[in-house]
Structure formats: C-alpha cells, structure tokens
Amino acid sequence: MGYKIAVVGATGNVGREMLNILAEREFPIDEIAAVASPRSTGSEIDFGDSGKTLKVKNIEHFDFTGWDMALFAAGSEPTKIYAPKAAAAGCVVIDNSSLYRMDPDVPLIVPEVNPDAIDGYKKKNIIANPNCSTAQMVVALKPLHDAAGIKRVIVSTYQSVSGAGKSGMDELFEQTRAVFVGDEKSNNVFTKQIAFNVIPHIDVFLDDGSTKEEWKMVVETKKIMDPKIKVSATCVRVPVFVGHSESINIEFEREISAEEAQNILREAPGIMLYDKRENEGYITPIECVGDSATYISRVREDTTVENGLNLWCVSDNLRKGAALNAVQIAELLGRRHLKKG
Incomplete structure (x- = not known):
C-alpha cells in the first residue's frame, strides 16, 4: 500500500523538484495531486x-480530507491560509516556507541530523523544512558536533539565484544577456545587478544590521542542533543559477584534527567528502546540480583559535535545501508514524 500525497505549489521550482524526487526515489504512492494557485489550474505537469x-488542481477548491501528506512549496502567504486547513483535515503538512520554522509546537527537521524530533509533529500536524542554507550546513556540522562539541560557527554563504525562485534565475539570464549585447539592465528581483556581481543582502534587513536570511541560519541551527552553539552568518547572493556554497569556520570544545574530521565526514549520512589538496580537488556548485549529497571539501585546521577547523560545503539548494529534504521528511514520517501495509 502507498500514500496519498499532495504537492502544493507544484508548478514552482521547488514543487517541480518535489515531484521529480518523489518519482526518482520511488516513494510509495497510491495517488498524487499537483496543487497550485488558480492561474495554474488545468495546466499539465510531468510527474x-x-x-x-x-x-494541476486549484488550491482554493482542494479538499485535503483523506490525503496522508501535503508537501507545501507555495510560500508563506498561501501556506498561512491552507496549511492549517490541511492539518485540520488530518493531512500531515511538510512545509518548505519559513512560516512555522520557529514555532515551538512544530518540529524543524533535517532527517540526517534530528530525526527523533519528528515525533512532535502531532501537536499541529505540521512539520517544517529548514532554510536551504541552514539545511546543508547542519548536515555537515552534526557528525563533527557529536565528535568534538561545537562552540561557535562563522559561516559565509555564496547563494545561487534559484533561491529567489524562477524570477531570480530569469533576472540573471536577462542581465547577463544585456551585458553582452549592450542592452539596458534592470533590477526587479535583486536590489543591485546580479550578473557579474555579488550582493551581500538576502531577505530584509533587521534592526541589528543582519539580514533575515542570516538570522534564519542562526536560530534554525540552534533549534535543529543545539541552542548553545553560537552562530555568525553573512549571506551573499552570487551569479550562479543553482547550488549554494558555504565557507564554514568551526570552533570546537575538544581537539579535532583535519584528518579526524575528514574520516568522520567520509562516513556521515548525506555527505560526500571530496577533498584533494590539488587543482580540481574540490567541488563547486555546477558539479552538485541534480545531486542529493552535501559535498565537503577543503577541510583544514584553523590555527588562529584553539580547536578550529575550516571547510567548504556545497549542495544543490533545490534538492537538499528544499525538495529532497521535504521528501526525506515524508519518508521518515512514513517509517515512524504513518506505516502502510
């Protein structure tokens, strides 16, 4: 027996990727529904x-009664309206937006990191998917934290334009074209030109000078892993279509060598270690597109602090940072709570 699964926001980048991954991983499905806004109703989409x-079915008229799980990739505003309706109808919501991440009654899950936390989903019948930049980072941090205890993390991100949706990808393409042909360039999605540029600004600014994206990395890491870990983040948008990269500096409670960290990471779930101290001995965003792993390279000791390491972390943000993690949550939920057959 399989599950009845609804993918809400199915026509967007993440929704389409959810459908791709459900099919790719042969998730046990009896019935699947692609659900989206009224403007997409009636259009067709590949599973x-x-x-x-x-x-595609109209979200305004969709009845969640009798459906097992709904994977939401619709953004915070539609989720605010329809996720509680789905949850009240008995359908477990796995939400990709930021709406419920810091709700104390909603588990925030990365299956390789905190699978046991999913047991709290029954309070609201909702499970939250973390921010894309947080998801890949905690996959890298968790096995190292277990081994040596992390005190502090300083992370700088290099985030692709797909994190801003299809419109962000379109803007990079159009601006790049405009540079080559001499046309006028316009900024509609990003605050400054993204083509051949980097922008240290993702989401809105907060009173302390950080951006909301940076704040998300701090509070989500604490909720998923350990509230005692100190995190400082600088989040930067770069002219890459898909794939987020992170330079991560970690200070530990106990001594850990680069070689020991490499050995730990090599065996850790969800991680591919590719770390050769030579030309091409590391992974870049373009090489991780379409892959489910979080790639780690350039593991080295930081001699400026006691028990410090640096590493480079790369992942496909549409997969591990969003769609794949949601499907992995659905698989975990099925194994632990919604068993069929």
Missing part, C-alpha cells in the same frame, strides 16, 4: 520521469 502527467 518526474515516470511518464505520468498530472493536471
């Missing part, structure tokens, strides 16, 4: 490479 085509 991965399964050969099956789904007709």
Whole structure:
C-alpha cells in the first residue's frame, strides 16, 4: 500500500523538484495531486520521469480530507491560509516556507541530523523544512558536533539565484544577456545587478544590521542542533543559477584534527567528502546540480583559535535545501508514524 500525497505549489521550482524526487526515489504512492494557485489550474505537469502527467488542481477548491501528506512549496502567504486547513483535515503538512520554522509546537527537521524530533509533529500536524542554507550546513556540522562539541560557527554563504525562485534565475539570464549585447539592465528581483556581481543582502534587513536570511541560519541551527552553539552568518547572493556554497569556520570544545574530521565526514549520512589538496580537488556548485549529497571539501585546521577547523560545503539548494529534504521528511514520517501495509 502507498500514500496519498499532495504537492502544493507544484508548478514552482521547488514543487517541480518535489515531484521529480518523489518519482526518482520511488516513494510509495497510491495517488498524487499537483496543487497550485488558480492561474495554474488545468495546466499539465510531468510527474518526474515516470511518464505520468498530472493536471494541476486549484488550491482554493482542494479538499485535503483523506490525503496522508501535503508537501507545501507555495510560500508563506498561501501556506498561512491552507496549511492549517490541511492539518485540520488530518493531512500531515511538510512545509518548505519559513512560516512555522520557529514555532515551538512544530518540529524543524533535517532527517540526517534530528530525526527523533519528528515525533512532535502531532501537536499541529505540521512539520517544517529548514532554510536551504541552514539545511546543508547542519548536515555537515552534526557528525563533527557529536565528535568534538561545537562552540561557535562563522559561516559565509555564496547563494545561487534559484533561491529567489524562477524570477531570480530569469533576472540573471536577462542581465547577463544585456551585458553582452549592450542592452539596458534592470533590477526587479535583486536590489543591485546580479550578473557579474555579488550582493551581500538576502531577505530584509533587521534592526541589528543582519539580514533575515542570516538570522534564519542562526536560530534554525540552534533549534535543529543545539541552542548553545553560537552562530555568525553573512549571506551573499552570487551569479550562479543553482547550488549554494558555504565557507564554514568551526570552533570546537575538544581537539579535532583535519584528518579526524575528514574520516568522520567520509562516513556521515548525506555527505560526500571530496577533498584533494590539488587543482580540481574540490567541488563547486555546477558539479552538485541534480545531486542529493552535501559535498565537503577543503577541510583544514584553523590555527588562529584553539580547536578550529575550516571547510567548504556545497549542495544543490533545490534538492537538499528544499525538495529532497521535504521528501526525506515524508519518508521518515512514513517509517515512524504513518506505516502502510
């Protein structure tokens, strides 16, 4: 027996990727629904490479009664309206927006990191998916924290434009084209030109000078891993279509060598260690696109602090940072709580 699964926001970048990954991982499905806003109603969308085509249903008229899980990739505003309705109808919501992440009654889950926390989902029938930049970082941090205890993390991110949706990808493409042909360039999605540039600004500014994206990395890491870990983040948008990169500096409670860290990371779930101290001995965003792993390279000791390490972390943000993690949560939920057959 399989599950009845609804993908809400199915026509967006993350929603399409959710459908692809559900098909790719052969998630046990009896029935699947692609759900989106009224403007997409009636359009058709592929269910991965399964050969099956789904007709998009209108979220305003969709009845969640009898559905097992709903994977939401619709943004905070639609989620605020429809996620509680789905949860009240008995359908477990796995939400990709930021709406419920810091709700104390909603578990914030990365399956490789804090699977036991999913047991708290029954309080609201909702499970939150973390921010894309947080998700890949905590996958890298967790096995090292278990080994040597993390005191402090300083992270600088290099985040692709797909994190801002299809419109962000379109803006990079159009601006790049405009540079080459001499056309006028316009900024509609990003605050400054993104083509051939980097922008140290993701989401809105807060009173302390940080951005909300940076704040998310701090508070989500604490909720997922350990509230005692101190985190300082600088989040930067870069002219890359897909794939987030992070330079992570870690200070530990106990001594840990680069070699020991490499050995730990090599065996850790969800991680691929590719770390050769030579030309091309590291992974870049373009090489991780379409892959489910979080890649770690350039592991080295930081001699400026006691028990310090630096590492480079790369992942496909549409997969581990969003769609894949949501599907992994659904798999975990099925194994622990919603068993079929």
